[in-house]
Amino acid sequence: MIHKKSIGIFDSGYGGLTVFKAIANKLPDYNYIYLGDNARAPYGDHSYETVYQYTLECVEWLFEQGCPLVILACNTASAKALRTIQQKVLPVKYPHHRVLGVIRPTAEVIGNYTASGKIGVMGTRGTINSESYPIEIHKFFPELDVVQQSCPMWVPLIENNEHLQEGADYFVQEYMDQLLEKSPDIDAILLACTHYPLLIPKISKLLPEGFKLIAQGDIVADSLSLYLVNHPEIEELLNKDGEKQFFTSGDHLVFDKNASIFFDKEVMSQQINLKI
Template sequence: MKNNKSIGVFDSGYGGLTVFKSIAALLPDYNYIYLGDNARSPYGDHTFETVYEYTLECVEWLFAQGCPLVILACNTASAKALRTIQQKVLPLKYPNHRVLGVIRPTAEVIGTYTSSHTIGVMGTRGTVNSDSYPIEIHKFYPELRVIQQSCPMWVPLIENNEHEGEGADYFVQEYVNELLGKAPGLDAILLACTHYPLLIPKIQSYLPADCKLIAQGDIVAESLVAYLNHHPEMETMLTKKGEKRFFTSGDHKVFDKNASIFFDKAVISSRINLKK
């Protein structure tokens, strides 16, 4: 199996499956390996050092399975670990491998979604505290006003399958109202966590009708298509048998049950042991 050159997709848990679903729909012919670090999820409140350590371990595991290209389908990992991996690890240890994130491709297009030049960003504490989105967005759209809102309860609600219950409404309304209170002219909100698309119906119910909600799946998938078109040396290396394999560091039976909610298809995974 290691001779197969798959695209690796990594997330701290289930959320990356919303991105993987979009990628697989747009690029169905490639082989994929998805890894969810569910045993150590969520990453949102971990330190930069811990997120970097966990992310690097998972990336190296995917490299060992024959993935020359890995997508960090996790905003927290992209914010806290991607740059160090790209700049310090790959050139020294894996010069022929590549790791891509979800923040830059989103920042490249985010300005096309707003008329008021004001964007809301809703994410985990880790993503918000990193300021990765304001920094990246202002590289492409320096005129935009970026207002952030951390939503620490949303991932736990989603990962415990409580996101559709009435109890979730309290926390959805609370965070949405906090964000709108900071920026009355807001007309577009980025869901800067790949878990959050499961909350879209509830979030929309508390937003003005003209406020757009932006999920990252299609944006990241389209960016990957462009990347492969511009890097034929990587594209030709990848195996195209349409195979998808799923792995988790947690209980694989629990993963399979919950993953189907995010991926919209039945998932059968295998459990792996990570160091810590």
């Protein structure tokens, strides 16, 4: 049923599909397995310990399906779980597997998007409270001023398909105002949650001309492409049948209906049982 040697892509829910779409467009030949942990989403307000445990369970499930490389297409999981998995789990249990996140690839290029030297970062509470973006960005662009804003209502609005309704306008305006009040000289905003690109039509209306709004999909896709070039020992393990499989820990019928909004194509998934 499951083809071995696929690239695994994980998210707490639907948001990672925006990254998956960009990856599949950039690298269409590879086989992919997407796993959304919808039954336990959203991850944004969970503790480090809980996010780590949930993420590890999903990563190990993808390993069991024959994925030697897994992308955490989730900022909260990347912020709270990636480093521990890379440093403590992989060397001991899975020395030939690799897990990558979305924060570092973004931090490596974010300075190219600003003229003022002031970047806004909008994300879940978990991502913002982790301080992962300021830490990583300052490794590559120590001169940048990074201003953060948590947006706890955005993911629930998107997951419930309310993001394009008029009722969402209040929460989009509220968090944008809070961010810009902290630093009016910001000229670029990073959407540090893979759900947030679905709010771009509303966010864009609130920004002046020339303001840069940065989604992560293409950045992560470009980074993965370069990674595979630089790591042939991983690349040569991967099958290239162009197959895409989707799995969810939640109701697969609900997942299929909502996933098509994020992926821009019809999605047919299978439900799996995790430790819930």
